[in-house]
Amino acid sequence: MPVNLTTPAAGELLPVAGVSLGIAEAGIKRPGRKDLLVMQLDEGARVAGVFTTNRFCAAPVTVAREHLAQGGGIRALVVNTGNANAGTGEQGMRDARATCAALAGLLGCKASQILPFSTGVIMEPLPVDKIAAGLPAAVANMRADNWFDAAHAIMTTDIVAKAMSKQVQIGGKTVTVTGISKGSGMIHPNMATMLGYIATDAAVAQPLLQQMVSEAANRSFNCITVDGDTSTNDALMLIATGKSGAEITDAGSAGYAQLQAVVTEVATHLAQAIVRDGEGATKFITIKIEGGRDEAECKKIGYAIAHSPLVKTAFFASDPNLGRILAAIGYAGVGDLDVAALKLYLDDVLVAENGGRAASYQEEDGQRVMKQSDITIRVVLNRGAVNATLWTCDFSYDYVKINASYRS
Amino acid sequence: MPVNLTTPAAGELLPVAGVSLGIAEAGIKRPGRKDLLVMQLDEGARVAGVFTTNRFCAAPVTVAREHLAQGGGIRALVVNTGNANAGTGEQGMRDARATCAALAGLLGCKASQILPFSTGVIMEPLPVDKIAAGLPAAVANMRADNWFDAAHAIMTTDIVAKAMSKQVQIGGKTVTVTGISKGSGMIHPNMATMLGYIATDAAVAQPLLQQMVSEAANRSFNCITVDGDTSTNDALMLIATGKSGAEITDAGSAGYAQLQAVVTEVATHLAQAIVRDGEGATKFITIKIEGGRDEAECKKIGYAIAHSPLVKTAFFASDPNLGRILAAIGYAGVGDLDVAALKLYLDDVLVAENGGRAASYQEEDGQRVMKQSDITIRVVLNRGAVNATLWTCDFSYDYVKINASYRS
Structure with missing residues (x-):
């Protein structure tokens, strides 16, 4: 059983303006298990992330890196559990792109504005038809106050859903940071964790956002291990929507330091939660x-x-x-x-x-x-x-x- | 249970002229368990070995290295199980030296002509009084055809005793190679195994003997792992008594290649036996x-x-x-x-x-x-x-x- 770990109540998880979340049951896992999450971002949101260093990195990791590098603005993230789409060769790349295209069609954006993520069994073909069929329900389910359900939808062998919200005053504005993560086994992150998503309504310039997520990962997810197995699918993403009005433009500013501290605190909680919920953990x-x-x-x-x-x-x-x-x-x-x-x-x-x-x-x-x-x-x-x-x-x-x- | 592994019959283990082995129950382990082995070597035997690279190497490893380096001729090896005498600081060094001195007194040689070995729990003081009290019985038990009992006396969590004999004709002489090993957990040797002893009655010059044991270790004990834990007490020793009359003086000779092949075969069998008897192994x-x-x-x-x-x-x-x-x-x-x-x-x-x-x-x-x-x-x-x-x-x-x- 998880060691001194409980999921926060749904009401303790604060919406982040500019982020909507919808979940669905796509039938990738056994019936009755939610296995699909869509996070839609308002226009103007910035996203930065760190990914696994595993050479057998999953197809969605490669596609997410490509789409981030294009710099065309990210409008949504899509996460499936039950299948990692790793060790799947060229077909896996096609399946990850098809997932993005299907969601882009529903949201009216480009496929390159979608970041795909998968977690689950390795070396099995991604059931992309099931995902495409499940996406409309996930989109229909989208709400800003849906972090609690989202944290549950990305679980695999996790027993406890992992989530945290914090608020901080920056330049007279209230800034919210909310994050979720999943992971329990194959945990020895090397640049990131199994899957972690942290969003803030601060506005953070792109290079600063990348610096912030890298620093947070190095002091949190890169300091945990359950079994020494570095996953093929590790990813930690940091989203900044800018909706709070607080703007961070300088890495030397007090606001940067304040937000970095809160993002690192949330990341550390989420990382430690993965260890507390480590497979079979009693200590x-x-x-x-x-x-x-x-x-x-x-x-x-x-x-x-x-x-x-x-x-x-x-x-x-x-x-x-x-x-x-x-x-x-x-x-x-x-x-x-x-x-x-x-x-x-x-x-x-x-x-x-x-x-x-x-x-x-x-x-x-x-x-x-x-x-x-x-x-x-x-x-x-x-x-x-x-x-x-x-x-x-x-x-x-x-x-x-x-x-x-x-x-x- | 061990995977496709049985102990050879006592009769299949051939004596090596110039080596006598005696065992005893010194009371380090629980009653009824043999836990002490003395291997006496005739004058003129040469000994070479490889040892753990663990920085927390055990006191007996340090003392055995010292005594080998002195080049004064090794007359006996003494092995206790039940206590590793590792992580025991200066007291551990004194205890390892006291063990050598006690045996030297019984055999009429110098303490520096004894190589000590210990295996068992780490960071507990060596019960040196029990060992000293048990040595006379081990010496009284010494026989050339005692390899079977010796293989059993060095076991800790091992289920099956590990031993092998091979013979080879070198220069018209029959050369015997007999070896024993122990180990089951904390197995990821780095220069050697938990404990392995191989003896031959060929005559091998000292630098060649060191080369031979290093090559054999690299192709056997340095290729196994049970749990990735490199022991504090790993040691593989190769003894050459010279009693067969076969003499090897040149690393480029056919005889060297023949003996190296047999020593490596015995070492590989002993190393694989440790994995087959790995703690909890089913495959x-x-x-x-x-x-x-x-x-x-x-x-x-x-x-x-x-x-x-x-x-x-x-x-x-x-x-x-x-x-x-x-x-x-x-x-x-x-x-x-x-x-x-x-x-x-x-x-x-x-x-x-x-x-x-x-x-x-x-x-x-x-x-x-x-x-x-x-x-x-x-x-x-x-x-x-x-x-x-x-x-x-x-x-x-x-x-x-x-x-x-x-x-x-």
Whole structure:
């Protein structure tokens, strides 16, 4: 079950002026499951995004990148679940374009003004006819206050829908930021997450919007892992409609910093929600690596811990078998690491120093922390001034169960 | 249960003249479990080895390296299970040296002529008093035909003892090669395995012996993974007693090639046995990456597949959800990989080409192969002439069960 995570009430999710959302049941997933989302944007909205670095990236990722690069103004996003349209070759490209064309026909815009997204099983042909048949219902369903249903429509193995709204005053105007995300397995984003959509009614110039989404991704979705599997379909999109009247034109301005902070806060909540709802997760683990020489070595050590099946199963068992963390630190690939110089903490408990178990460490202290559902592993490297924080979850029977049966 | 793996009969394991083995129950593990092995070598034997690259390497690894480097002739190896003496700081170093001193006293040699090895739980103090108390019984038990019991004495979570003997004629002399290994979890060797010991009665000069063990490790233990966790205690040792009369002095000689081939065959069997006995394994998976530009990129892609929890759980389920393999290939980190150029096979079944599912692929063909207990994944990259082969296993409920409870 998700770790300390609930979906916000529908009323807590604030509409973003200039964005309408409609959902439908297109029959890609089993009957009774919503699997199609259309987000229509008013004219003038700007969109920026970051995408997976997986070389087997999905056809919709390629098409979305193309359409963004054309700069012709994006008028809608379309998301299907149940099928990733990845590992589908040329036919997959045709299917992604056909999806855009079908929606463009309904909305009266160009196909190149549509961004397509897919998530689900890989290497199966996209049922594009079902999507085309489902689009009119999604368009008919479009409303500004539909974020709650939208967050549910993009779920796959997710148990809990992920969403958040925040407001901030910028230049005397109230600016709203609302976001949704999905993801639970195949989570080790590299530039983005499975799928995340954040919209604001601030006006943000295109290059600044790209900078803002990249910075937010680097401090949120690029700091999480469930199983170390980087998806073929990762995408995080940031939409700025400009309807609030607040305008951001300078990366050095107070308004930029304010909005960046809120967008990053929403992105971090959505990213952490994916880990809290990680497949089979029973524990949410924060990994802080402090005192490194650079971010790369901090993240290497952090991900070695986060990806170790031995560490993850020990946390599942609430077993303070913490030598497994030392082993992971040791094989992380930091060649000149002085293991005698580092300190390992579990929450406030000093576990290891001087290359071995701390004299003050008591098994019952480790046991106490291991029984919590939220735990922080802190490694102080004592070789520099750089810190990094990652978030992951444990590895349970249910992870195996879910992934030994998931095909939808 | 181990995948198509049984322990050879005691009679199939041939003594190696110049090596005696004795085992004992020192009480490090729970009562009734043998946990101590002494291998005594006749004077003149040469020993070479490769060790873990884990920065948190165990104290016995450091001491064994030191003693080998001194070149004073190795007279015995001592192995305890139940405790890794890793992550134990300065006390661990003192304990490893004390173990050597205790055995040296019994055998009438110098402590620096003993190589110590430990395997088991990390970050717990070595019960050196129990080991010292158990050594006389191990010494009293020493026999040349004791390889079968020795293979059992070094097991931890292993279900099946791992051992192999081969003979080869070199220069008119019969040369014997006998080896044992242990390992089941925390298996992603990087220079060696958990623990492996191979002995021959050929005479091999020291630098050649080091070359031989390094080559054998690179083609065997360095090609396996169970869970991607590189141990703190990996070691593969090659012993050459010279008692057969066959002498190898030149790396370019026919005798060197013959012995290298047999040592590599034994090492490969022992390494594969560790995967077949991988914690919770139900399937043995051979991963062949062909047509790469260099070995590094072949291994990157191979290990990405081998470490993917999603791929491993799909194999556990016998579910041909093979898009997960494409995703792993895509995120392996080969930045300029042309995914449209590669082909993916499951045994003889062509699964994917041209960036997507092969037109000829039928789900029932994939299903048929997935139901086997031995399966080959073959990726033809079509970008060079280099091949690499790795071996791994699937990921089951039992892996989680074993590692959520293992502390001994």
